[in-house]
Amino acid sequence: MSDQIQSRYADGILSVSFNRAEKKNALTSDMYAQLADIFDHRATQEDVNVVVLTGGRDFSAGNDLEDFLARPPTTGSDTTAPVWEFMRALSTCPVPVIAAVDGYAVGIGTTLLLHCEFVYSTPSTVFMLPFINLAAVPEFGSSLLMPMRCGYVKAAEMLLLGDRFDSATALQYNLINQICSSDNLMACAMTTAAKLAGKSRGALVQSKALMRRDMEPLAERISVESDAFAKRVASPEAKAAISAILKP
């Protein structure tokens, strides 16, 4: 395995970094395969409460175009392509994912943020969904998720014009949680990671799974939540948490 994807673990937090700074972290098939492996086999372990995804100076300039032309997906339903494997693994990751984003976040570098729970970026981050400029279309759920985030007319701006936009716009459009200075970016992300590391993993996994369920009738959602809730509050950890509050 090359060192273009790096990961390390401490105290419930799995940190994953893009490490191809000389190419602004443009992502290759090899890197996607490594990411898929990490998200499938390490991030799912019981000792992980949260994943932090980052890239240093540049989050990612997007798909490496030379690699993409050399190894195009054979069809849209070629779910064995490494990029597909990575995005499936990311979008089904059972624990929360925090992205810390600076510099370029272009193409899939923006798209993948739609599958994270927390996104922190900086005043110098450059976001872009340039697919229309390549005569292509939105990818990996962005045509569904962008209008749900920020409303249809603002999603149209981003997806049909393909212009770059900054963190202030991303914040207004509900793509990110907060703007941090570059110096403070990792501290922001790690503060949230530490909070999540302190929560019940079972409750985190179930809460995330509930939030990510597909649209369904409200009554069905309430019923599903309620089953989960009742089982949760019957658990020893929930009883202990509630009793702790009640103690004088």
Next chain:
Amino acid sequence: MSDQIQSRYADGILSVSFNRAEKKNALTSDMYAQLADIFDHRATQEDVNVVVLTGGRDFSAGNDLEDFLARPPTTGSDTTAPVWEFMRALSTCPVPVIAAVDGYAVGIGTTLLLHCEFVYSTPSTVFMLPFINLAAVPEFGSSLLMPMRCGYVKAAEMLLLGDRFDSATALQYNLINQICSSDNLMACAMTTAAKLAGKSRGALVQSKALMRRDMEPLAERISVESDAFAKRVASPEAKAAISAILKP
């Protein structure tokens, strides 16, 4: 019936108050049962155009935890539990519900706001969805409704971190309509209530029902609306309203 839930009626407006100030309006099974009864049998009467729900200094500190431990729901699908009966009655209330919220709005005190049409709060309101801290999960549709209100990453903040947040955040996150001073809170709510009291009840009921339909294909929604619209504009009250506008 205890006086921990109070209601009174005037001029089309049904006012319902939590009245257990010494416990910051923590809600008990008994209170839920009374609320369910009011929402099922009084709020649905033809003379009611709107319900105003309030709690004085504190809206509600949430479920009374001692009562909850003493009378836990037997299962998540125990739809005979008083809390379930209340939330079903609230979420199917045919007329608009206005919440006037000050002080603590914690747990179900925030969750229930997602089922109201108008929410006014104050600079000192404290909102919180602390379920994750109790090793529990979101309840009564909040895992569906929160991401629809404010976008996924901001919903993740509230549901996965479980921190308290204030009215400025609630306004930004589309949970409330307006921030009013504590002195002015009831006046804000009653002004909107009076406006709604002046509308056609039939049109209000149908408009709310349309807005609360579950997700469906746009073409189906247009068709359903259109049937309702045609019947409405054929009604004497609609004809009178249109004719009044046309009169010189």
Next chain:
Amino acid sequence: MSDQIQSRYADGILSVSFNRAEKKNALTSDMYAQLADIFDHRATQEDVNVVVLTGGRDFSAGNDLEDFLARPPTTGSDTTAPVWEFMRALSTCPVPVIAAVDGYAVGIGTTLLLHCEFVYSTPSTVFMLPFINLAAVPEFGSSLLMPMRCGYVKAAEMLLLGDRFDSATALQYNLINQICSSDNLMACAMTTAAKLAGKSRGALVQSKALMRRDMEPLAERISVESDAFAKRVASPEAKAAISAILKP
């Protein structure tokens, strides 16, 4: 054909104008029929990349009420009514639609904006969804689309109170893209139109179609996008666009 609807074409841009200024562009059955014809038969031509819809000093004061009373739709499912034909044609227009809105945008003059991709308005624009005041209900998808745009409580304000609101509110509520001065309104709209005219029509049509698909499970959306994406990037225009970027 009267001249109450005007259209002209240049450089990929089809401009359509309401032209009944003396009635603030109140729309009649005759005007709807002309609009439906233009959207069905001209806007769908291969040489059109974008439609610009405007009305001069007033966008539209809404349905002409005298005409409406004289020719009411026989039923809600009377899909042969000219207003229905127009709204069907607008909401299924394959290319992006830009609305440039000044003065009154009332009733269907606001509703139709929910079916446009880009909306520019001015500091003096007056928006209003007054259906509740006519004892009527929301129309043409607005009970679905408004809550999706701006969250339920803010949609309730607009649909249940029926008050007028201005461009600052419309911007906050995600109904419009940008506020432009009246002098600059058409320049704003035409700048975006020119950008869209420069994109691949095939990619525009597919991107818009993806964004407007009804709600569906995320996995299904990703699969549909991916099929479209793979076919797109295999196209000569996409290959040319990518190669152009890679050239030194």
